[in-house]
Amino acid sequence: MSREEIDIKCKDVVKGAFEAALEQVPVVSFFVSAVGKVKDGVLQRKYDSWQEMVGERLATLEEAVFDTLGENETFATTLLKTTELATKSNAKKMELLANAVKYTAHSEINEDYIIMFLKHIEGYSLLHLKLIQYFNNPRDYYAEKKLYDMPSPMALYKDTYSIAPKDDGLLRIIVRDLQNDGLLDAENLYNGTIPNYALAQRTTEMGRRFIDFFGLNDVEL
Numbered sequence: 001m002s003r004e005e006i007d008i009k010c011k012d013v014v015k016g017a018f019e020a021a022l023e024q025v026p027v028v029s030f031f032v033s034a035v036g037k038v039k040d041g042v043l044q045r046k047y048d049s050w051q052e053m054v055g056e057r058l059a060t061l062e063e064a065v066f067d068t069l070g071e072n073e074t075f076a077t078t079l080l081k082t083t084e085l086a087t088k089s090n091a092k093k094m095e096l097l098a099n100a101v102k103y104t105a106h107s108e109i110n111e112d113y114i115i116m117f118l119k120h121i122e123g124y125s126l127l128h129l130k131l132i133q134y135f136n137n138p139r140d141y142y143a144e145k146k147l148y149d150m151p152s153p154m155a156l157y158k159d160t161y162s163i164a165p166k167d168d169g170l171l172r173i174i175v176r177d178l179q180n181d182g183l184l185d186a187e188n189l190y191n192g193t194i195p196n197y198a199l200a201q202r203t204t205e206m207g208r209r210f211i212d213f214f215g216l217n218d219v220e221l
Contacts, residue, residue, distance in 0.1 A: 154189050
């Protein structure tokens, strides 16, 4: 199958998935006019943006890889599911979803991981993603601030991003989410410890797979 034929098929899948998602939007009673405007406005712009994001990433694939996409069931599954998610995602999440499409095009990954990771990212806020991005390598964000009194990893995170005390409860919920999903090692995250421990990597092996799948290290949140 030629590059042009696969490109057309990809666009057809994107368009079909978007249209299927739009069909789920109720258009009854006095909502009809408002929904029509949303479909023609915001969602149309999302569709155009998503198609461009996916196209840009697929264009960077080696020809030998690109030529196999037509028979790649994992790629087809990812393209379909990420397109559906893109209709209800913000611009940053759309970038990550497009990265996932490219990842499955050139990397082997069990479909169970794909389904699990897509379920996670659908429910995560940008703060979830920012926190796991940070704890994958805190040293990348450390600006030579003094490690006074051997602060806890979370204390250093909050200092780095000037997190207000009132948001501590929200951070604890997010940490619990990431820990329960197996992406973050939250042990002693709030406790002061040995020197430089606050700068240690806290993501699990699963967390690092999640980061690679979505190209999270390459997206500025």
